[in-house]
Each structure stands twice: as C-alpha cells, then as structure tokens.
Amino acid sequence: MxxxxxxxxxxxxxxxxxxxxxxxxxxxxxxxxxxxxxxxxxxxxxxxxxxxxxxxxxxxxxxxxxxxxxxxxxxxxxxxxIDAMRRAPAGKLTVGVTPWVALAFLSETTRCFLDQMPDVQLEFYEGLAGVVQPKLRDGTIDFVIGRLAPVTVQSEFRHVPLFVTHSTVVARRGHPAAHARSLAELTDATWLLPWDAGSRDSHAHILFRRYGLAEPKRIHYVHSLAIALAQLADSDMLSIFPWPLVESDMVRERVCALPIGDDLEETSIGIISRRGQPMSSVAECFVQCLRNVISDGVRSSDPDRRRLFHAIEVVT
CATH class of the missing domain: 1.10.10.10 (Winged helix-like DNA-binding domain superfamily/Winged helix DNA-binding domain)
Structure with a gap:
C-alpha cells in the first residue's frame, strides 16, 4: 500500500x-x-x-x-x-471539547494559544464522549478535552488528568424545590439529564443508586447544553451541572444551584488522545495554555474569577 x-x-x-x-x-x-x-x-x-x-x-x-x-x-x-520546526507553527489543530468545559475555559485558552501560534487554524467539535471518540479514533480529531469512560481508560485511548470537580443540582430561579437540601426530596421531580453513549448506566441510575434511592420516574435526556439551558429556564425540570459551569456568567443568569447537602458525583477531566501516538508540539502548546488558564484561575485574587474555579482540584 x-x-x-x-x-x-x-x-x-x-x-x-x-x-x-x-x-x-x-x-x-x-x-x-x-x-x-x-x-x-x-x-x-x-x-x-x-x-x-x-x-x-x-x-x-x-x-x-x-x-x-x-x-x-x-x-x-x-x-x-516539521514545518513548525522550520518556521513559525502553522497548519490546523482539531480539538473535541465537552460542552461545559468549552463554556467555562475554552475562550481564554484559545486567546492564550493564538497569542503564541497565530498562524495555526483551530477547529472545535463539541460533544459528549460517545460523539467525539469515534472522530478521535479515525484521526479527524487530534485530541479531546473531556471525561473518558472508565472501560476505555486502559485500552485504545490515553487519558492524562487535568483536574477534578464536583457537580450540583440546578433549577430555574424561583423553582418550587429551590430550597431542597437532599436528593431524597427530589425523586418526584422531572429531570433533564445528559446522556453519554460511552457510559453503560444512565447518569440518574448511578447517582440515585449511590444513596439507596429509587430512580426518578420522569427523566428526559439532552445532548446539547444550549437546549438544556433553554428547557431549565422555562420549566420546573431539574438537572445536574458541574460547579464550574454553574458559576459561569451565562449559566448563572438563567439557573441556580440548589443547596443540596449530598456529595454529588466527582468528575475527572483530562486530555484524551490515541494511545501510542505522540501529540504534536502545537497540541502540547494548546494543552499547556489550558493548564495555565486553570492554574491561574485557581490562584486568582479576583473573587469573581476565583468563584469559577472554587470547585476545581488541579491534578499535578
């Protein structure tokens, strides 16, 4: 051949x-x-x-x-x-990004990257693991920033952790259950949850089973952050968002976090790439920019900026 x-x-x-x-x-x-x-x-x-x-x-x-x-x-x-070694880096970098990570961190990371590599063309794919992993597998995407399904961690993909964060229950402002303090109070509610084809069990099944609760009877699923926000803002549906997303300006204007005392799921976000294939210097630069954005945010003296990063634990 x-x-x-x-x-x-x-x-x-x-x-x-x-x-x-x-x-x-x-x-x-x-x-x-x-x-x-x-x-x-x-x-x-x-x-x-x-x-x-x-x-x-x-x-x-x-x-x-x-x-x-x-x-x-x-x-x-x-x-x-080779071109990057001979002159200023150029070409194209294609990145898959979990939607909430894109909303919370991507714009600042992009600015940092383009300051260093202005001639590189960027292309982004938004999607859950089940959407972007096939494109990573066939080479359409260079790497993914997101959550990797546990069953594939040791197989075809390499997963380098960046940070760990937690999630919380969210609803529209003025929701009847806005003062609920436990998941047990919310089993009769209507839920709108992300569904990841890369996971064996549904988000709700794993979460409620952990506390010995029956899975809610009314659950709808969503594959788009924009759709989720629109539905939550105009209904009594509940959902579960990672804390950095809840603290972002766009989301805080539309939904609020419920004061749930239960310790909801922990999510590990990292860089997912094809195992055995080295990342290019351009890709490494983008990842370093993302690391810098997160590290600077965690240590920021600006209270508004620090709020976005308060639930993040950087993995070193």
Whole structure:
C-alpha cells in the first residue's frame, strides 16, 4: 500500500464518489479508478462495489478506510511538525471539547494559544464522549478535552488528568424545590439529564443508586447544553451541572444551584488522545495554555474569577 492510494481511498469516502474525489484531488476519474484497482490487486480483495448509480465500499473497503484515515492524519501531523520546526507553527489543530468545559475555559485558552501560534487554524467539535471518540479514533480529531469512560481508560485511548470537580443540582430561579437540601426530596421531580453513549448506566441510575434511592420516574435526556439551558429556564425540570459551569456568567443568569447537602458525583477531566501516538508540539502548546488558564484561575485574587474555579482540584 502506498500513501497516495490511501489518500485517494479516504477522499472517495469523504466525498461519496470517484468523480467528486477527482475534483477534490485535481485528478481524472480514470486515474482514481486505476489507483483503487491497483490497491485491490495488491490486497487481493475487492474494496468497492461498482454499479450504474456509483460505488459503495465492501466490508474490506470500510475496514481499510478506518486505518487509512489514521495513516493520512498521522502523515499530515508529521508534516506540520516539521514545518513548525522550520518556521513559525502553522497548519490546523482539531480539538473535541465537552460542552461545559468549552463554556467555562475554552475562550481564554484559545486567546492564550493564538497569542503564541497565530498562524495555526483551530477547529472545535463539541460533544459528549460517545460523539467525539469515534472522530478521535479515525484521526479527524487530534485530541479531546473531556471525561473518558472508565472501560476505555486502559485500552485504545490515553487519558492524562487535568483536574477534578464536583457537580450540583440546578433549577430555574424561583423553582418550587429551590430550597431542597437532599436528593431524597427530589425523586418526584422531572429531570433533564445528559446522556453519554460511552457510559453503560444512565447518569440518574448511578447517582440515585449511590444513596439507596429509587430512580426518578420522569427523566428526559439532552445532548446539547444550549437546549438544556433553554428547557431549565422555562420549566420546573431539574438537572445536574458541574460547579464550574454553574458559576459561569451565562449559566448563572438563567439557573441556580440548589443547596443540596449530598456529595454529588466527582468528575475527572483530562486530555484524551490515541494511545501510542505522540501529540504534536502545537497540541502540547494548546494543552499547556489550558493548564495555565486553570492554574491561574485557581490562584486568582479576583473573587469573581476565583468563584469559577472554587470547585476545581488541579491534578499535578
């Protein structure tokens, strides 16, 4: 297998046809067809099914596309690394970010990073682990800032902890249960909770089981922070947010924390990357900027800024 063959395969998968891939690569459709046939001959298996309506990938083709994406991405990263050593860093950095982490820390981290590497193009994906991990796996994303499902910590991904934080119950201001002091008082409430496809059990099942309580009967799930905030602000639903998110200006204007005395879940946030693949100097710079933002916030003399970081324990 040759690099240009894998690049052709990935481009066909991304564009959906040989003609579209040919336009993207500025080559003729006939040249791409020959490339795929040569690759099939080398591997002794069919990679695509050809018909009058176009092509589809065989099971061999689909399997090879997954590996081809990683190879192509790794080569692009190597080229960017060499370019960075020769001159001012450029290229592109793609980061997956858990939504609440993005809202609490991302803008300041981005400013810090672009001050140091103004010629690097940034691309962000917002999503829970079940959304961004497939993109990390195929090389679309360079690394993820978020929570890693425990079952994969020691397998295909590497997880470097950044900080630990806790969560609290939130509701709209003036909610009838605004003065509740325990989860036991809230089992009859309607809940709106995040659902992470990377977790075996639901958020509510784990939380209420810990205190020997029955899981609430009325639970709805949400995959968007914006949707969650809109729903909470205009209803009597309850949710569970990490403390740094609760203390952010945008959220504090719309919901408030309930004075729950129970010790809710502890969340470890870290950098998730493909195991066995070194991070580029550009990625390392971004991670260091994030570390600096968090460390400076924890030690800040500004009470408003320090409030955002009061529930964070930095992992050294």
């Amino acid at each position: 040759k690099t240009h063959q894998l690049n052709v395969l990935v481009t066909i998968a991304d564009t959906g046809s040989i003609r579209a891939a040919a336009r993207t690569l500025d080559l003729s459709p006939a040249a791409l067809t020959r490339t795929i046939r040569d690759l099939e001959a080398d591997l002794h298996v069919p990679l695509v099914n050809r018909s009058a309506t176009g092509i589809t990938f065989t099971e061999y083709g689909r399997a090879l596309v997954v590996h081809a994406r990683l190879v192509v991405a790794q080569i692009a990263q190597a080229e960017a690394e």
